[in-house]
Amino acid sequence: xxxxxxAANMKLSSFKMxxxxxEVRNHALRAVADALISNMDKIIIENxxxxxxxxxxxxxxxxxxxxxxxxxxxxxxxxxxxxxxQLPDPxxxxxxxxxxxxxxxxxxxxxPIGVIGVIFESRPDAMVQIAAxxxxxxxxxxLKGGSEAMNTNREVFHIIYEAALSAGLPESCMFQIEAxxxxxxxxxxxxxxxxxxxxxxxAFVQYIMSNTKIPVMGHADGIxxxxxxxxxxxxxxxxxxxxxxxxxxxxxxxTETLLVHRDxxxxxxxxxxxxxxxxxxxxxxxxxxxxxxxxxxxxxEDFKTEYLDLIxxxxxxxxxxxxxxxxxxxxxxxxxxxxxxxxxxxQYFMQNVDSAGxxxxxxxxxxxxxxxxxxxxxxxxxxxxxxxxxxxxxxLCTYKYKMFGNGNIVDDYQTGKRQFxxxxx
Amino acid sequence: xxxxxxAANMKLSSFKMxxxxxEVRNHALRAVADALISNMDKIIIENxxxxxxxxxxxxxxxxxxxxxxxxxxxxxxxxxxxxxxQLPDPxxxxxxxxxxxxxxxxxxxxxPIGVIGVIFESRPDAMVQIAAxxxxxxxxxxLKGGSEAMNTNREVFHIIYEAALSAGLPESCMFQIEAxxxxxxxxxxxxxxxxxxxxxxxAFVQYIMSNTKIPVMGHADGIxxxxxxxxxxxxxxxxxxxxxxxxxxxxxxxTETLLVHRDxxxxxxxxxxxxxxxxxxxxxxxxxxxxxxxxxxxxxEDFKTEYLDLIxxxxxxxxxxxxxxxxxxxxxxxxxxxxxxxxxxxQYFMQNVDSAGxxxxxxxxxxxxxxxxxxxxxxxxxxxxxxxxxxxxxxLCTYKYKMFGNGNIVDDYQTGKRQFxxxxx
Numbered sequence: 001x002x003x004x005x006x007a008a009n010m011k012l013s014s015f016k017m018x019x020x021x022x023e024v025r026n027h028a029l030r031a032v033a034d035a036l037i038s039n040m041d042k043i044i045i046e047n048x049x050x051x052x053x054x055x056x057x058x059x060x061x062x063x064x065x066x067x068x069x070x071x072x073x074x075x076x077x078x079x080x081x082x083x084x085x086q087l088p089d090p091x092x093x094x095x096x097x098x099x100x101x102x103x104x105x106x107x108x109x110x111x112p113i114g115v116i117g118v119i120f121e122s123r124p125d126a127m128v129q130i131a132a133x134x135x136x137x138x139x140x141x142x143l144k145g146g147s148e149a150m151n152t153n154r155e156v157f158h159i160i161y162e163a164a165l166s167a168g169l170p171e172s173c174m175f176q177i178e179a180x181x182x183x184x185x186x187x188x189x190x191x192x193x194x195x196x197x198x199x200x201x202x203a204f205v206q207y208i209m210s211n212t213k214i215p216v217m218g219h220a221d222g223i224x225x226x227x228x229x230x231x232x233x234x235x236x237x238x239x240x241x242x243x244x245x246x247x248x249x250x251x252x253x254x255t256e257t258l259l260v261h262r263d264x265x266x267x268x269x270x271x272x273x274x275x276x277x278x279x280x281x282x283x284x285x286x287x288x289x290x291x292x293x294x295x296x297x298x299x300x301e302d303f304k305t306e307y308l309d310l311i312x313x314x315x316x317x318x319x320x321x322x323x324x325x326x327x328x329x330x331x332x333x334x335x336x337x338x339x340x341x342x343x344x345x346x347q348y349f350m351q352n353v354d355s356a357g358x359x360x361x362x363x364x365x366x367x368x369x370x371x372x373x374x375x376x377x378x379x380x381x382x383x384x385x386x387x388x389x390x391x392x393x394x395x396l397c398t399y400k401y402k403m404f405g406n407g408n409i410v411d412d413y414q415t416g417k418r419q420f421x422x423x424x425x
Numbered sequence: 426x427x428x429x430x431x432a433a434n435m436k437l438s439s440f441k442m443x444x445x446x447x448e449v450r451n452h453a454l455r456a457v458a459d460a461l462i463s464n465m466d467k468i469i470i471e472n473x474x475x476x477x478x479x480x481x482x483x484x485x486x487x488x489x490x491x492x493x494x495x496x497x498x499x500x501x502x503x504x505x506x507x508x509x510x511q512l513p514d515p516x517x518x519x520x521x522x523x524x525x526x527x528x529x530x531x532x533x534x535x536x537p538i539g540v541i542g543v544i545f546e547s548r549p550d551a552m553v554q555i556a557a558x559x560x561x562x563x564x565x566x567x568l569k570g571g572s573e574a575m576n577t578n579r580e581v582f583h584i585i586y587e588a589a590l591s592a593g594l595p596e597s598c599m600f601q602i603e604a605x606x607x608x609x610x611x612x613x614x615x616x617x618x619x620x621x622x623x624x625x626x627x628a629f630v631q632y633i634m635s636n637t638k639i640p641v642m643g644h645a646d647g648i649x650x651x652x653x654x655x656x657x658x659x660x661x662x663x664x665x666x667x668x669x670x671x672x673x674x675x676x677x678x679x680t681e682t683l684l685v686h687r688d689x690x691x692x693x694x695x696x697x698x699x700x701x702x703x704x705x706x707x708x709x710x711x712x713x714x715x716x717x718x719x720x721x722x723x724x725x726e727d728f729k730t731e732y733l734d735l736i737x738x739x740x741x742x743x744x745x746x747x748x749x750x751x752x753x754x755x756x757x758x759x760x761x762x763x764x765x766x767x768x769x770x771x772q773y774f775m776q777n778v779d780s781a782g783x784x785x786x787x788x789x790x791x792x793x794x795x796x797x798x799x800x801x802x803x804x805x806x807x808x809x810x811x812x813x814x815x816x817x818x819x820x821l822c823t824y825k826y827k828m829f830g831n832g833n834i835v836d837d838y839q840t841g842k843r844q845f846x847x848x849x850x
Contacts, residue, residue, distance in 0.1 A: 015753075015777045098798055104787060106797060113809055114779065194809055209638075215810045236832030243834035328440075350827050352440045354539065362529060362830025371838070372531060372826070373523055373847040384538055384619050384823045385640045386811040398809045401797070402775050405787025407661030409668030413796070422798040 003185040006175055007115065007142065007192035013172035014114040014140045020169070022089035028135050028167035033081040035163035036128065036156075040074050046155040047124065054148055062250045069124040069152050077128040084136050084375040090393040091138050099423040103406040110397045112138035114194040117186050118378060119208070121200055122146030124156055129376040131160050131174060136375075137396040141174045142186060142193065150178060187212035197391075199379050202306075217391065220382050221306045221332040222252025224364040227323040227349065229340035230263040236361050237339045238272060243363040244337070246279045250308045252380060253335055253367040257303055257313045259323045262288075265316050269293045281310045288316040303330040320345050324352045331355060333382050335367040335389075356382060356389035428610040431600055432540065432567065432617035438597035439539040439565045445594070447514035453560050453592035458506040460588035461553065461581075465499055471580040472549065479573055487675045494549040494577050502553040509561050509800040515818040516563050524848040528831040535822045537563035539619040542611050543803060544633070546625055547571030549581055554801040556585050556599060561800075562821040566599045567618065569608060579603070612637035622816075624804050627731075642816065645807050646731045646757040647677025649789040652748040652774065654765035655688040661786050662764045663697060668788040669762070671704045675733045677805060678760055678792040682728055682738045684748045687713075690741050694718045706735045713741040728755040745770050749777045756780060758807050760792040760814075781807060781814035 001009070036043070047069040054064050096108035116139045120126045127145050134141035145153040157176040164173055177186065186193060190213040197217045198208040205218040226244055228237050244255035260268060265288070273293040276283055283295040284302050295314065302313040303326070317323045320338075327336050335357035338349040350358040357367045367390060369377025374392025381387045387395030412418040426434070461468070472494040479489050521533035541564050545551045552570050559566035570578040582601040589598055602611065611618060615638040622642045623633040630643040651669055653662050669680035685693060690713070698718040701708055708720040709727050720739070727738040728751070742748045745763075752761050760782035763774040775783040782792045792815060794802025799817025806812045812820030837843040 015779070019776050100791075100796065100798065104791075213634075215808065217810075233832065239832050239834050240830075243836050247834070247836050247839070346829075350825075351444050354440070355825065357826045357828065359828040360830060362828055362833040363835045365835035366525075366529075366828060366830075366833070367826075371525065371835070371845065373525065373845070383640065385642075388823055389826045398813055400775075400780065401782045401792075401814045403782065403784040403787055403791060404771075405665075405785060405791075407658065407664050408787040408791070409664050409672070410788045410790035410796070411668050411672050414672070420796065420798070 003177065003182055004189055004192075006172070007186070007189040010115050010140045010142070010172040010175070011192040013170040014112070016170045017140050017173055018091070018112045018114070018138045020138060022091070024168050025135055025138060026085045028164045028169050029081050029085050029132060031163040031167040032132065032135070032160050033078045035159045036074055036078055039159050040071060043069060043074060043152065043155050043159070044071070046151040049151040050149050059148065063122065063148065066121065066123045067149055067152075069156075073125055077125045080129060080370070080376050081132050084132055087136070087375050087393065090136070090397050095399055097425040099425055100420050101408065101418060102421075104408045105404040107402045107404075108399050109402060110399050113396060113398050115140045115142070115192055116396065117142040117144070117193050117196045117214070119144045119183060119196070119198045119200070120146065122148035124149050124152045126199070127153055127156050128160065130378050133376055133378055133393060133396060134174065135164060135169070137393050139396055140172065142177060143174060144177045144183060144186075147178070147180070154178070184211070187214065190214045197379050217379065217381055217386065217395075218383055222254070222334040222380070222382070223257065223304070223306050223330065223332040224253060224255045224334050224367075225257045225259060225327045225331055225336040226255050226364065227259040227317075227320070227327070227336070227338045228261060228264060228268055229320060229338055229342060229345050230261040231342040231345065232264060232339045233341055233361075234268065234271065237268060238275060240337065240339060240361060240363050241272060242275050242279065244365055245281055245312050246310065247363065247365050249310055251365075252306070253364050254308070255312070255337075255364050256305065256307050257315070257330070259315050259317050259326060261320070261323070262316050262318055265289075266292055269314070276312070279310070281312055283312055283314055285314040286316060289314045306332070320348055324349060328352075328354050333384070334380065335359065335364045337362065337364050356380070428602065428607055429614055429617075431597070432611070432614040435540050435565045435567070435597040435600070436617040438595040439537070441595045442565050442598055443516070443537045443539070443563045445563060447516070449593050450560055450563060451510045453589045453594050454506050454510050454557055456588040456592040457557065457560070457585050458503045460584045461499055461503055464584050465496060468494060468499060468577065468580050468584070469496070471576040474576040475574050484573065488547065488573065491546065491548045492574055492577075494581075498550055502550050505554060505795070505801050506557050509557050512561070512800050512818065515561070515822050520824055522850045524850055525845050526833065526843060527846075529833045530829045532827045532829075533824050534827060535824050538821060538823050540565045540567070540617055541821065542567040542569070542618050542621045542639070544569045544608060544621070544623045544625070545571065547573035549574050549577040551624070552578055552581050553585065555803050558801055558803055558818060558821060559599065560589060560594070562818045564821055565597065567602060567611060568599060569602045569611075572603070572605070575603060609636070612639065615639045622804050642804065642806050642811065642820075643808055647679070647759040647805070647807075648682065648729070648731050648755065648757040649678060649680045649759055649792075650682045650684060650752045650756055650761040651680050651789065652684040652742075652745070652752070652761070652763045653686060653689060653693055654745060654763055654767060654770050655686040656767040656770065657689060657693075657764045658766055658786075659693065659696065662693060663700060665762065665764060665786060665788050666697060667700050667704065669790055670706055670737050671735065672788065672790050674735055676790075677731070678789050679733070680737070680762075680789045681730065681732050682740070682755070684740050684742050684751055686745070686748070687741050687743055690714075691717055694739070701737070704735070706737055708737055708739055710739040711741060714739045731757070745773055749774060753777075753779050758809070759805065760784065760789045762787065762789050781805070
């Protein structure tokens with residue numbers, strides 16, 4: 001079967017998938033979790049092949065770290081599946097129930113999006129999380145993982161798929177593609193595929209968006225900011241800034257730029273700089289900053305850069321308005337934080353910063369589906385439409401309007417013979 | 426100022442607009458309603474210019490009918506604004522409030538999308554409805570109406586804008602563009618404009634989608650179906666089919682195709698055909714249909730066509746599965762109806778038809794924001810993402826996640842020093 005035929009078959013299956021009860025979907029998740037545990041040895045053998053190849057190819061440590069799928073990580077994703085099973089059913093939810101007239105009832109009910117294609121990096125845990133989220137939300141999934149994890153992905157997909165089938169899911173509930181060329185085939189399947197979720201670099205997401213008619217939920221750059229306001233708690237500021245920058249640098253929710261209120265700069269920057277040195281963080285500051293601490297010079301380009309590395313750009317601002325303007329101009333609308341004890345400043349910041357996540361006194365690294373209690377995430381959306389921030393089950397659902405009548409016609413209402421009475425039930 | 430500068434200014438204003446209380450927004454709506462009433466004469470004078478021009482240019486009666494903006498229609502839109510004032514505030518709504526830990530609170534709160542560009546047909550009432558929906562939902566609006574209504578639109582926009590400003594809305598809360606060339610300028614403003622809503626032909630919507638990076642909420646074809654099941658009430662069937670086809674033919678929620686179960690065809694079609702003749706509806710049927718009633722021959726092209734006219738394509742199907750397959754293949758995922766008294770068939774249809782609206786025993790013409798109790802609509806979305814079906818206030822909103830901490834860092838949770846406890850408040 002060609003990719004296009006597989007996708008068309010999947011589209012037909014998607015209606016069966018959407019009809020499955022939560023019992024069947026949770027049962028399938030349990031089967032997947034059990035199968036991952038009982039096949040752990042096989043997975044680890046395949047993963048070691050990928051790890052060997054990665055080392056031979058001289059891939060970076062951070063890639064190898066993500067690629068690794070050992071007992072601890074497998075147990076981790078199984079815990080994630082068990083958490084997901086506990087979450088309420090995102091489907092068949094009556095989001096609205098309105099009597100339009102005595103014999104005319106309108107219901108808005110949640111339903112799956114249908115067929116979702118997810119293209120993700122070389123992280124075998126992502127394969128499990130995405131497949132599990134799609135099963136729970138009644139969506140069919142086309143999965144394309146990074147090629148560095150090919151052996152692991154093939155084994156993991158096989159285990160998930162067989163377990164799902166044995167638990168009663170339809171045959172076309174999911175399929176895997178492996179070759180890069182197959183991505184361009186998927187991009188053409190706008191009659192069968194309802195949504196694409198590409199994860200990866202901004203350039204890659206832009207490439208997908210420009211080459212398909214299928215709607216794309218982009219997980220693009222993460223240029224996250226922390227603004228240290230004048231009325232702050234020094235200890236909180238240092239803790240949060242260091243965690244946001246250094247806890248895990250190669251991820252989108254790590255902070256890239258620090259904005260400091262002029263009134264606090266001379267007090268905060270030296271203390272921070274000491275910590276940055278301990279953590280090997282390179283500071284790139286504006287001239288104002290360089291007068292206070294020793295640092296590299298920041299250019300405008302720095303403020304547009306997602307370093308994903310132990311580098312931070314630092315700028316001094318005169319007031320909160322300037323900080324907010326900077327964030328809205330240079331940021332990527334992902335997650336931005338204000339460190340302040342001043343409630344009014346906090347409110348101003350949260351109201352005016354145009355980002356999916358606006359935080360007060362906590363690390364930007366919290367921007368994550370698991371940490372929000374969503375069980376897992378298929379990505380973090382920096383767009384404003386449909387879903388924003390970490391995308392879990394609700395972001396994988398849409399709704400339909402069901403209307404139940406008794407021979408009702410519009411002409412009766414247009415001519416005044418009958419009147420709507422709109423009563424929410 | 427260039428269009429681009431105007432849009433950039435609007436983007437800055439959009440945060441002010443988003444902060445306005447519901448009292449200010451409702452006050453502005455009241456001011457707009459009052460201004461429309463007190464300036465009614467001026468509007469009618471300008472509208473008469475457009476009507477004269479339309480007649481000189483030989484525009485069709487249906488266009489002229491939509492273009493007309495007389496006392497009755499102005500009173501109609503003012504009633505609409507008053508209904509909108511009564512609706513609850515779509516903003517600042519806590520959609521989720523979750524304690525992640527004792528000192529870490531996550532809130533998901535609704536907020537406006539920001540800057541919305543709406544391109545709509547030559548209907549002055551659309552200008553009023555769209556502007557009013559944007560004011561209520563705290564969005565800034567770029568409005569481009571059809572050129573046939575230029576004089577009316579200019580006057581109506583002026584009245585709305587002045588009233589909104591006098592009621593405290595920011596200067597850049599809305600602007601109008603008139604020239605066709607200005608549309609291509611707007612398409613380039615992806616840094617300032619958050620969403621485009623083009624209304625019009627499928628080809629026009631496709632053109633917009635292919636020429637901008639701005640997300641587009643498309644209001645495309647409406648190929649709506651009625652499936653007459655074997656277990657139906659003849660009276661309801663005839664009433665609903667005739668209303669769906671003839672009540673107003675040039676709109677997207679009019680029915681274009683009728684599917685009839687073979688077991689009921691010989692009973693239903695002759696009765697229907699009599700009514701179709703009375704209403705001057707041309708029937709294009711498959712060969713099976715032609716054996717029962719006198720009709721034109723339907724080709725496959727007919728089933729893909731949005732007639733927007735007194736024409737209906739008719740096909741006989743062997744069972745409900747075939748009907749559903751036909752609708753999912755040829756339909757536009759807008760609104761489709763089953764006429765049946767059989768609850769199981771109804772449920773099967775509603776579950777498996779992949780459309781924004783799935784109806785039982787009522788006219789497809791009900792697919793409309795006003796009739797759903799949304800006050801008005803900016804369009805009807807046939808996409809599955811973000812908003813589906815008639816788009817009212819909630820479709821013009823997005824959300825942001827606000828997180829309130831106390832110096833919380835991810836490292837504490839990663840290393841097991843602290844644990845999340847996820848408690849919905």
